[in-house]
Amino acid sequence: TQLLEQSPQFLSIQEGENLTVYCNSSSVFSSLQWYRQEPGEGPVLLVTVVTGGEVKKLKRLTFQFGDARKDSSLHITAAQPGDTGLYLCAGSFRGGKLQFGAGTQVVVTP
Amino acid sequence: NAGVTQTPKFRVLKTGQSMTLLCAQDMNHEYMYWYRQDPGMGLRLIHYSVGEGTTAKGEVPDGYNVSRLKKQNFLLGLESAAPSQTSVYFCASSYLPSGILFGPGTRLTVT
Secondary structure (H helix, E strand, C coil): CCCEEEECCEEEEECCCCEEEEEEECCCCCEEEEEEECCCCCCEEEEEECCCCCEEEECCEEEEECCCCCEEEEEECCCCHHHCEEEEEEEECCCCCEEECCCEEEEEEC | CCCEEEECCEEEECCCCCEEEEEEECCCCCEEEEEEEECCCEEEEEEEECCCCCCEECCCCCCCEEECCCCCEEEEEECCCCHHHCEEEEEEEECCCCCCEECCCEEEEEC
């Protein structure tokens, strides 16, 4: 059973379009992270959000943590082919456990 | 710093064989993790460790054992491999229980 549900599972868009990926859970997290993974490699950390309602921006990527610290979203503005990859959210629990969602595969075509 | 390294990168086992995957980190991280990644399942936590000499079960621990005798190493053992353990295995480490750094992965096939 996946504690974190990501939607959509797959997203294919044209270069220049915007996209949003969602991460939802019934559990409250002490922090939540977003990662991007490319084929044949391990996931790479993009951002960590800690405070409910927090919004972080990383160039064209905007990350939001829900007020109740149970959900998060990742918004990409003017997507580029280099944004193609598997986007994973991960929730951190007290005691050191970090659990991942199933991921959203994003494909940006020129 | 080499970061997180994993040995081996690829391995093919026959059902019933045993093997050990080695993970090493040179960043003095307290937390270390073993995940497996299967299509459509994301990353599932097998075992983790919050410090030298400690281990704890994750979501899918059955069929695996781990040891953390030294702070920099985290070993994952398969005593009797099964085809269901065919997967890509990732080791990771962190200073805090968030924002972890992943290794390059080990692709294991059990026939």
